[in-house]
Amino acid sequence: MKVVDLFCGCGGLSLGFQKAGMDVVAGMDNWDDAISVYKQNFTHPVFKVDLMDVETAVRYAEAFQPDIIIGGPPCQDFSSAGKRNENNGRGDLTISYAKIVAAIRPKYFVMENVARIVKTQKLVEAKKIFSETGYGLTETILDASLCGVPQKRKRFVLIGQLGAKNDFIKDCLISNLSEKEMSVAEYFGDRLGLKYYYRHPRSYVRRGIFSIDEPSPTIRGVNRPMPKGYQLHPGDPVNSLDGIRSLTTKERSMIQTFPEYFKFDGTKTNVEQMIGNAVPVNLGTFIAKALLQYDAC
Numbered sequence: 001m002k003v004v005d006l007f008c009g010c011g012g013l014s015l016g017f018q019k020a021g022m023d024v025v026a027g028m029d030n031w032d033d034a035i036s037v038y039k040q041n042f043t044h045p046v047f048k049v050d051l052m053d054v055e056t057a058v059r060y061a062e063a064f065q066p067d068i069i070i071g072g073p074p075c076q077d078f079s080s081a082g083k084r085n086e087n088n089g090r091g092d093l094t095i096s097y098a099k100i101v102a103a104i105r106p107k108y109f110v111m112e113n114v115a116r117i118v119k120t121q122k123l124v125e126a127k128k129i130f131s132e133t134g135y136g137l138t139e140t141i142l143d144a145s146l147c148g149v150p151q152k153r154k155r156f157v158l159i160g161q162l163g164a165k166n167d168f169i170k171d172c173l174i175s176n177l178s179e180k181e182m183s184v185a186e187y188f189g190d191r192l193g194l195k196y197y198y199r200h201p202r203s204y205v206r207r208g209i210f211s212i213d214e215p216s217p218t219i220r221g222v223n224r225p226m227p228k229g230y231q232l233h234p235g236d237p238v239n240s241l242d243g244i245r246s247l248t249t250k251e252r253s254m255i256q257t258f259p260e261y262f263k264f265d266g267t268k269t270n271v272e273q274m275i276g277n278a279v280p281v282n283l284g285t286f287i288a289k290a291l292l293q294y295d296a297c
Contacts, residue, residue, distance in 0.1 A: 001107075001295070004028070004061045006051060006071035006097060010037040010264070010274040012256065013070050013112065016284015020292060025064045028057065033266040034274055040263045051096050058103045068291070069104065072112040072279055073097045091122045098126035101160070102133040108295075110287055111158040112279055115141045118156060127158070136164030138173070145215040146177040148282035150187035151255050152215040155279070157287060169294045176290055184212040184255065196238050198246045200224040207235035209244060216255045221276030223252060249275065257282040 001022055005014045008027030018024050027046040029035050038046045051057050051073075061069065073093040094113070101109045109130075117123050118141070130137060137160050144153040159169055184192070192212065199217055201208045208230060210217060225246050238244065247255070249268065253275045254260060264271045 001067035001292075002064060003068045003070055004064050004066040004106075006057065006061070006069060006100060007073050007093070008038055008046060008071070009034045010278055011041055012258065012278035012281050013072060013110075013284040014038075014042065015258070015262075016279065016281045016286075017068075017070060017288040019281065019285045020288030022068070022288050022292075025066065026061070028060060033270045036266065037264055037271075037274060040265065051093060051100070054096055054099045054103065057096070057100050061100065062104045066104065066106045068108045068110065069101050069106045070110040070112075070284075071097055074277075091120065094122045094126050095129070098129040101135075102129050105133065105162060107162055108291060109135070109160045110291070111160075112287075113156045113158075115154045115156050123158075130158075130160050134162050135160035136162075136166050136168050138167050138169045140170060140173055142173070142177075142283065142286070143181070144280050144283045145181035147280075147286035148178070148182060149255075149257050149280040150182045150184045150215055151217070151219060151280060152181070153218045153280065153283075155283065159287070159291070169290060172290045172294050173287075176286065176293075181215045183214050184216050187257075188212070188254070192251060194243075194245070196244055198226040198230075198244050200226075200246070201233075204231075204233070207233040209233070209236035209238050209241075211237050219252050219256055219276055221273040223247070223249065223272045252276075256280045 003017050003022045003024045005027040008014055008029050014024045014027055025044050027038055028049045030048060030050050035046055035048055047060050049057050049060055097111060139158045141154055141156050144151050161168055196209055196211055198208050199210055249271060256275055256278050257280045
């Protein structure tokens with residue numbers, strides 16, 4: 001099946017669908033640095049398109065006659081890391097995504113976002129557009145650590161099929177979940193060469209030290225070193241900070257299940273943000289495999 005990735009970013013969802021055997025034929029985004037990274041890692045074209053301009057986006061995407069449109073509209077206006085104001089402007093991109101899908105009418109679509117989107121009016125509006133276009137909808141929140149990702153990351157997934165009933169693929173998604181969370185150690189073995197690492201907490205009432213024997217906390221768009229004055233938190237699984245360090249940019253990308261060979265270029269700030277914003281590759285693969293399994297039935 002041919003796939004077009006809107007809001008492709010650096011390509012986590014695209015790569016996940018490719019790994020599952022899907023034919024990703026094009027990507028679109030409006031962030032130059034992410035587009036540059038995408039170009040280095042994929043052979044299919046990627047276009048710089050302002051996806052608020054629905055008419056232009058439709059013209060580019062429909063030329064590829066996609067069977068599936070995938071994408072994760074920017075989530076900062078919904079995210080717990082943002083200001084949670086869905087009317088800041090970027091929330092409107094969720095509506096743009098729905099309008100683009102409605103205009104092209106692929107057999108399937110997949111929309112991914114932060115779990116908090118379920119509390120927004122933008123999602124209500126988008127679902128209304130999809131439903132009025134004739135899509136049956138399956139919505140769920142997936143924990144990436146149960147989908148082959150060594151990271152505790154909860155993401156909202158909305159999958160649509162033209163002419164289907166609601167919840168058409170939910171059983172397939174749930175039945176494929178792992179019975180236990182994937183730890184960092186399970187994914188990497190001893191490649192990281194560490195037992196514990198620092199991840200900067202949003203507040204010092206939370207712990208900052210984590211073990212590789214548990215899933216990583218959510219990879220965010222910033223990567224700060226451990227401050228010199230960091231005091232051990234009661235929840236930290238260590239008695240000393242000796243040898244504790246933050247994860248490197250490359251390690252963070254690999255916890256997002258990008259392969260080691262995947263190239264990230266740009267300023268450190270932008271690369272860290274790309275990695276934090278990305279859909280974990282293996283989460284994309286999990287969703288794509290469920291779609292292929294369902295489509296084959």
